[in-house]
Amino acid sequence: MSLMNNLSTSMISSSSSTFLAPTSFNSSRTQSVSVPLKSINIVKCVATPQEQQNAYKTKVSRNANIAKLQAGYLFPEVARRRAAHLLKYPNAQVISLGIGDTTEPIPDVITSAMAKRSHALSTLEGYSGYGAEQGEKALRAALASTFYRNLGIEDDDIFVSDGAKCDISRLQVVFGSNVTMAVQDPSYPAYVDSSVIMGQTGQFQKDVEKYGNIEYMRCTPENGFFPDLSKVARTDIIFFCSPNNPTGAAATREQLTRLVKFAKDNGSIIVYDSAYAMYMSDDNPRSIFEIPGAKEVAIETASFSKYAGFTGVRLGWTVIPKQLLFSDGFPVAKDFNRIVCTCFNGASNIAQAGGLACLSSEGLEAMQEVIGFYKENTKIIVETFNSLGFKVYGGKNAPYVWVHFPGRSSWDVFSEILEKTHIVTTPGSGFGPGGEGFIRVSAFGHRENVLEACRRFKQLYN
Amino acid sequence: MYYSQFLSRVCMPHAVLLQPKESWNSKYEFHVIIVGHCTKVPRNSNLEKLRSGYLFPEISRHESEHLQKNPDASLIRLGIGDTTQPIPDTITLAMAEQVRGLSTIQGYRGYGAEQGNMALRKAIAGKFYQDMGIKANEIFVSDGAQCDISRLQMLLGSNVTVAVQDPSFPAYIDSSVVVGQAGELEEETGKYGNIIYMNCGPENDFFPDLSTIPRTDIIFLCSPNNPTGHAASWQQLKQLVEFAEANGSIIVHDSAYAAYIRDGSPRSIFAIPGAKEVAIEISSFSKFAGFTGVRLGWTVVPEELLYSNGFPVIKDFNRIVCTCFNGASNIAQAGGLACLSTDGYHDLCKVIDYYMENAKILVDGFTSLGWKVYGGKNAPYIWVHFPGMSSWNVFAEILKKTNIVTVPGRGFGPAGEEYIRLAIAKQAASEGARISLLARSVDQLQKAKESICQAYEVEVSIFSADVRDYDAVERAIKEAGPIDV
Numbered sequence: 001m002s003l004m005n006n007l008s009t010s011m012i013s014s015s016s017s018t019f020l021a022p023t024s025f026n027s028s029r030t031q032s033v034s035v036p037l038k039s040i041n042i043v044k045c046v047a048t049p050q051e052q053q054n055a056y057k058t059k060v061s062r063n064a065n066i067a068k069l070q071a072g073y074l075f076p077e078v079a080r081r082r083a084a085h086l087l088k089y090p091n092a093q094v095i096s097l098g099i100g101d102t103t104e105p106i107p108d109v110i111t112s113a114m115a116k117r118s119h120a121l122s123t124l125e126g127y128s129g130y131g132a133e134q135g136e137k138a139l140r141a142a143l144a145s146t147f148y149r150n151l152g153i154e155d156d157d158i159f160v161s162d163g164a165k166c167d168i169s170r171l172q173v174v175f176g177s178n179v180t181m182a183v184q185d186p187s188y189p190a191y192v193d194s195s196v197i198m199g200q201t202g203q204f205q206k207d208v209e210k211y212g213n214i215e216y217m218r219c220t221p222e223n224g225f226f227p228d229l230s231k232v233a234r235t236d237i238i239f240f241c242s243p244n245n246p247t248g249a250a251a252t253r254e255q256l257t258r259l260v261k262f263a264k265d266n267g268s269i270i271v272y273d274s275a276y277a278m279y280m281s282d283d284n285p286r287s288i289f290e291i292p293g294a295k296e297v298a299i300e301t302a303s304f305s306k307y308a309g310f311t312g313v314r315l316g317w318t319v320i321p322k323q324l325l326f327s328d329g330f331p332v333a334k335d336f337n338r339i340v341c342t343c344f345n346g347a348s349n350i351a352q353a354g355g356l357a358c359l360s361s362e363g364l365e366a367m368q369e370v371i372g373f374y375k376e377n378t379k380i381i382v383e384t385f386n387s388l389g390f391k392v393y394g395g396k397n398a399p400y401v402w403v404h405f406p407g408r409s410s411w412d413v414f415s416e417i418l419e420k421t422h423i424v425t426t427p428g429s430g431f432g433p434g435g436e437g438f439i440r441v442s443a444f445g446h447r448e449n450v451l452e453a454c455r456r457f458k459q460l461y462n
Numbered sequence: 463m464y465y466s467q468f469l470s471r472v473c474m475p476h477a478v479l480l481q482p483k484e485s486w487n488s489k490y491e492f493h494v495i496i497v498g499h500c501t502k503v504p505r506n507s508n509l510e511k512l513r514s515g516y517l518f519p520e521i522s523r524h525e526s527e528h529l530q531k532n533p534d535a536s537l538i539r540l541g542i543g544d545t546t547q548p549i550p551d552t553i554t555l556a557m558a559e560q561v562r563g564l565s566t567i568q569g570y571r572g573y574g575a576e577q578g579n580m581a582l583r584k585a586i587a588g589k590f591y592q593d594m595g596i597k598a599n600e601i602f603v604s605d606g607a608q609c610d611i612s613r614l615q616m617l618l619g620s621n622v623t624v625a626v627q628d629p630s631f632p633a634y635i636d637s638s639v640v641v642g643q644a645g646e647l648e649e650e651t652g653k654y655g656n657i658i659y660m661n662c663g664p665e666n667d668f669f670p671d672l673s674t675i676p677r678t679d680i681i682f683l684c685s686p687n688n689p690t691g692h693a694a695s696w697q698q699l700k701q702l703v704e705f706a707e708a709n710g711s712i713i714v715h716d717s718a719y720a721a722y723i724r725d726g727s728p729r730s731i732f733a734i735p736g737a738k739e740v741a742i743e744i745s746s747f748s749k750f751a752g753f754t755g756v757r758l759g760w761t762v763v764p765e766e767l768l769y770s771n772g773f774p775v776i777k778d779f780n781r782i783v784c785t786c787f788n789g790a791s792n793i794a795q796a797g798g799l800a801c802l803s804t805d806g807y808h809d810l811c812k813v814i815d816y817y818m819e820n821a822k823i824l825v826d827g828f829t830s831l832g833w834k835v836y837g838g839k840n841a842p843y844i845w846v847h848f849p850g851m852s853s854w855n856v857f858a859e860i861l862k863k864t865n866i867v868t869v870p871g872r873g874f875g876p877a878g879e880e881y882i883r884l885a886i887a888k889q890a891a892s893e894g895a896r897i898s899l900l901a902r903s904v905d906q907l908q909k910a911k912e913s914i915c916q917a918y919e920v921e922v923s924i925f926s927a928d929v930r931d932y933d934a935v936e937r938a939i940k941e942a943g944p945i946d947v
Contacts, residue, residue, distance in 0.1 A: 055768060056739040059710025060679040062769035063619035066778045073784040076576075101572040111565040114793065118557040121549045121756070129544040129754040133519075162605055162757070162791070169786035173612070173640060176506030177620070193785045197616060236503040267502025296499040311572040312792040313564070314605070323498055326505035335509045341516040342636045343612035348605070348791045349755035350557065446567075 065199045068211070074189045074430040075099045081415075082424045089422065095453045097381075098424035100245070100399065100442040102309040104373060106354075107366030110308060113357035117350050131346045134337065135160025135317070139352050142359040143317055147277075147302070151289040157321055157333065159340055160355070162314040162347045164275050164303040165190050170343060171271060171299065171318070172198045174335050179236035182215035184227065186246055186431030186438070188273065191239040209433040218434050221393060221404070225249030229258060234266040240288075241273035243280060246431045246440040247402045248394015250284045256291050263297040269324065269332070270298040275316075276398045278307050278371055284397065295321035299332070306374075306399065307367050308358045315351040374399045377450045378443035384454040385441075388461045399443040402428070406437055413439050421456040508642045511654070517632045517873040518542045524857075525867050532865070540884040541867035543688070543842065545752040547816060549797075550809035553751065556800035557793050564792075574789045577780065578603025578760070582795050585802040586760055590720075590745075594732040600764050600776065602783055603798070605757040605790045607718050607746040608633050614714060614742065614761070615641040617775075617782050622679035625658035627670060629689055629874030629881070631716065634682040652876045661877050664836065664847075668692035672701055677709040683731075684716035686723060689874045689883040690845045691837015693727040699734050706740040712767065712775070713741040718759075721750040721814055723840045738764035742775070747794075749842065751801045751810050758794040817842045820886040842886045845871070849880055856882055 071077060078098045086094060120126025134140070140155045148158075161167045168190050177199035183191045195201050195214060202212020210216055215235045217227035225247045240259060242251040251259070263270050272288035280286055288298045303316035320333040347355075357363045382395040391404040405413045410427035417423050417439070426442070428435030443450065514520060521541045529535060563569025577583070583598040591601075604610045611633050620642035626634045638644045638657060645656030653659055658678050660670035668690045683702060685694040694702070706713050715731035723729055731741045746759035763776040800806045825838035828846060838844035848856045853870035860866050860882070869885070871878030 055766070055772065056707075057710070057768045057770055057772055058679075058706075058712050058740060059770050060618070060622060060712050062771055062773050063617060063621075063778065065619060066617070066781060067773075069781060073781065076784050099573065103570065103572060105566055105570045106564045108565050111561050114561040114564075115558040118554045118561060118793070118797075121557075121752075122551050122554040123548055127546070127548040127752070129546065129752070130542065131755050163788050165788045166786065169616070173616070174506060174509070175503070176508055177642070178506070179503060190785060197782070197785065199620070236501075263501075264499065267500070269501050269503050293499075297501065309564075309570070309572070312574050312789070314788065314791040325498070325500045327500055327502050328505055329500055330505050335506065338509060338512060338516065339640065341519050342633060342640065343609065345606045345608045345757065346755070348757040348794050350561070350793050351791050444572075 065197050068196050068201065068203055069193060070204050073193060078424065078426055081418065085418055092422040094422045094424060095445065095449045096424045097441045097445060097453055098426045100306070100444055102306060102311050102444050103446055104309060104370050106309045107370065109360065109362045109366050110354050110357045114350050114354040117353035128349055131349050133340045133344055133346045135347060136352050139356050142356055146359045146364070147287060148289060148319065151287060152295065153289055153319055153321065157319050159318045159320065159336065160347050160352060161316045161318060163305060163316040164273065164301045167301045167316060167318045169194045170339050173343060174332070174339050175237060180213060180215070181237040181239065182217055182232060182235040183239045184219045184241065184244065185216035185433060186219065186428060186435030187239065188241055188245045189431060216432060216434065219247060219249065220434065221391070225393070226251055226255045229262045234268065236268060238263060238268050238270045239273065240270055243276040243398035245276065245398065246400050246426065246428065246435065248396065248398040248400045250280055250282055250397035253285050253291070256285055256288060260291045260294050260297055264293060267327070268297065272298050272300045274300055275303040275306060277302065278367070279375060279399055280397045282397055295323045297324070299324065304355055304358060307371060308354070309370065310351070310354070313351050313354060315347055315355045374443050377445060377447065380450055380454055381441055381443055384457055388458065401441040401443065403439045403441060404437060405439060408437060410436055410439055421460050423453050423456060508640055511639050511644065511647055512636060513647060516636060521867065521869055524861065528861055535865040537865050537867060539867045540886070541869045543749065543885040545749060545754050547752060547813050549752045550806065550813070552803065552806045552809055553797050553800040557797040560793050560796035571792050574792050576783045576787055576789045578790060579795050582799050585799055589802045590730060591732060591762070594730060595738065596732055596762055596764065600762055602761045602763065602779065603790050603795060604759045604761060606748060606759040607716065607744045610744045610759060610761045612637045613782050613786060616786060617779050618680060623656060624680045624682065625660055625675060625678040626682045627662045627684065627687070628659035628876060629662065629871055629878035630682065631684055631688045632874060659875060662690060662692070663877060664834070668836065669694055669698045672705045677711065679711055681706060681711050681713045682716065683713060686719040686841035688719065688841065689843050689869065689871065689878065691839065691841035691843045693723050693725065693840035696728050699728055699731060703734045703737050703740055707736060710770070711740065715741050715743045717743055718746040719749055719841045720745065722818065722842055724818070725840060727840060732762070738766045740767070742767065747798055747801060752813065753794065753797070756794045756797060758790055758798045817886050824884060824886060844884045844886070846882045846884065847880060848882060851880060853879055853881055
């Protein structure tokens with residue numbers, strides 16, 4: 001970084017000078033440089049770290065794709081604002097309905113299995129080292145029979161992972177930089193961000209708040225949060241999340257049939273994110289593979305995060321049917337397997353033991369209970385905003401409530417809510433330009449916090 | 463079931479054909495023509511450049527095939543470096559406690575920081591980077607070095623040039639190919655066109671002769687080395703740091719086996735002054751704590767490491783970690799913290815000693831018989847030279863005739879040809895196993911027999927055979943009876 005560059009970025013008035021002082025860093029390049037005063041009147045002494053002046057730089061170019069990203073990933077940004085708010089109001093009772101982080105303890109049936117596995121690792125008979133990168137056989141079998149019974153999905157079509165977010169990036173590595181992609185707008189930010197990092201996109205266009213080369217499929221109340229496919233250009237990959245994060249919309253059988261046909265006609269691959277499938281109340285498909293023909297056009301990712309409170313434990317899975325082929329006939333699953341073997345080393349064996357317990361009948365029952373708890377939270381939040389006269393979406397099939405604030409900037413509403421009620425939400429525009437004017441309220445929280453949050457909302461908006 | 467290259471692929475709607483075909487011995491052969499919908503999504507051309515499966519699943523495959531043909535074989539696995547000894551109680555108790563806490567309101571934890579728990583990051587800094595000026599916030603906890611290597615490759619992108627040791631851990635090359643850095647594979651040499659291979663052999667003390675290496679953006683160096691077992695000296699690492707400084711390169715230093723160092727060689731690249739401006743270090747709890755299945759590792763990216771435009775590498779790595787990853791399991795992290803406690807660390811050192819005892823047995827056994835053996839002193843691998851032979855052939859012979867799984871050196875790169883890597887994890891070697899030794903000179907055999915009998919009180923028989931004469935070897939083995947090691 002040149003000296004001029006540095007001066008222009010630091011706050012120095014034109015009548016001041018900078019003293020460059022040696023710092024306390026353990027650097028052999030420590031220097032003392034003094035600059036003669038330009039004027040006797042006002043001197044601003046700015047101690048500029050030596051490193052910024054003559055910092056050693058490698059000759060390795062920064063990855064231009066990462067440079068395209070506009071800001072930090074959405075949720076750390078929200079967390080940053082929350083932290084700043086706490087600094088300002090150290091005694092505030094901040095309630096987090098922002099990041100969709102589970103709060104309720106994991107049922108005993110599941111943790112006791114994980115404890116058992118942990119103890120077993122200290123014994124000769126129970127110790128296990130490297131596991132199959134694709135996951136333990138018993139778990140893959142249980143996933144197949146629990147979620148894909150009668151759908152023609154076999155055990156070895158399932159790849160166990162440390163979560164859907166990681167799987168999304170591994171899928172992107174499989175696809176490479178020479179594919180085009182479509183996302184819902186709004187959508188979970190990892191699809192777009194991973195696409196940018198992989199080099200599939202162009203630059204960010206500030207006027208429309210979109211990256212070049214991505215097809216954004218607008219999802220609004222007007223179209224029932226399902227894209228008008230007649231207006232969508234062909235892309236290689238289509239990311240689709242249902243029940244949807246952030247809008248909470250759940251696609252119907254009819255809609256998904258249309259989507260599968262669209263993909264079939266265009267020779268596209270759907271990446272179907274079913275992380276919230278168990279939150280479905282309505283009679284909608286829970287897996288894309290319920291749609292005939294989907295096995296030739298779709299991949300499905302899923303996660304234990306929101307079912308079992310495994311957000312910190314880390315466990316998920318991806319399904320790639322054998323029938324899914326690249327244009328040259330090569331099976332996608334084969335390449336995904338290669339990536340899994342090369343770029344990954346399997347999910348933690350303890351987490352997998354927990355996953356297996358989740359899928360026992362007792363475990364499933366226990367998960368349903370926790371899911372039911374969060375769904376009750378969602379109901380309370382929906383009722384609150386309805387009663388305040390807001391247009392409210394979602395909340396029925398997902399733990400997210402999508403509240404419309406027409407004509408307002410969602411970051412402004414986010415800030416206002418945070419400032420006035422000490423509640424953290426997530427601004428809709430963080431999910432894409434189609435999210436502008438909306439706020440996502442997540443329903444993960446202790447019941448008393450959710451009730452208290454609703455009291456505060458009522459106070460603010462009455 | 464996956465389709466091999468030899469099956470023809472025809473994309474037509476909705477039919478599967480099985481066509482019988484008469485072959486020369488008049489048995490019917492079935493050719494399966496796969497028909498069905500093909501998408502119009504082009505296969506990633508980078509993945510096409512990978513010639514075979516990843517090395518270690520390939521080894522497993524050979525192992526399974528062998529077991530199918532010989533179901534009664536008592537296999538000894540000295541191939542994949544998979545830990546075998548149970549994890550000390552201190553550590554699993556901590557993990558079980560964390561797990562039980564997850565079922566309580568106070569103890570429940572959801573999403574953790576993607577960079578890892580601060581307590582663990584501080585413990586890693588304190589334990590391994592004391593006095594090296596590495597801070598907790600420069601440490602990123604992960605689910606293992608293999609995953610970190612790929613995340614680093616995503617960070618660096620396809621437009622950087624890469625140098626690797628030859629031989630080396632296959633993930634550096636494979637991930638480089640996947641990301642698009644590697645260029646085309648040259649069939650005759652087995653090397654990728656855009657990768658610089660830094661030869662490491664006995665002639666250069668298993669450290670590259672940097673005066674012959676052209677500049678690349680990134681240099682992967684693993685020390686102690688997998689597969690050769692060589693631990694770079696302070697002098698060698700200093701040379702490397704200076705080389706990187708002069709060339710403006712970034713070293714990715716893989717220190718996964720640092721805990722196995724016995725001879726005072728540096729355990730971290732950051733022991734070398736100036737390294738913070740040119741290096742990233744990756745490491746792992748796998749071989750240190752038996753966490754191969756639990757999954758925990760870390761990467762150090764110093765704040766001082768800058769791209770050519772001055773942008774800090776750590777900022778971009780953080781972005782990758784926040785976008786492509788969601789943190790290591792909080793249970794594994796609780797285990798990691800216990801590993802770094804006084805008791806935990808003490809218990810783990812005992813397990814490492816155990817594996818190194820295994821190494822000594824194998825090293826002593828082979829060297830006293832005239833085999834050129836490398837490694838085994840600062841790493842849990844021994845690197846055995848079979849001059850003039852194809853390592854896959856030697857691998858196959860050893861498997862067939864002794865039921866021992868090793869890893870052919872060629873799997874680690876062209877310079878690995880003629881070598882076999884043995885991993886030292888197996889218990890059997892140290893528990894009074896019957897050792898039968900093959901060698902080239904009867905005198906050496908005598909000497910070896912005496913020294914081994916004295917040291918280990920194991921029964922040692924002597925059979926002689928020219929190792930290049932497989933039939934002679936086979937006869938000798940038949941005479942020897944069941945061989946444990």
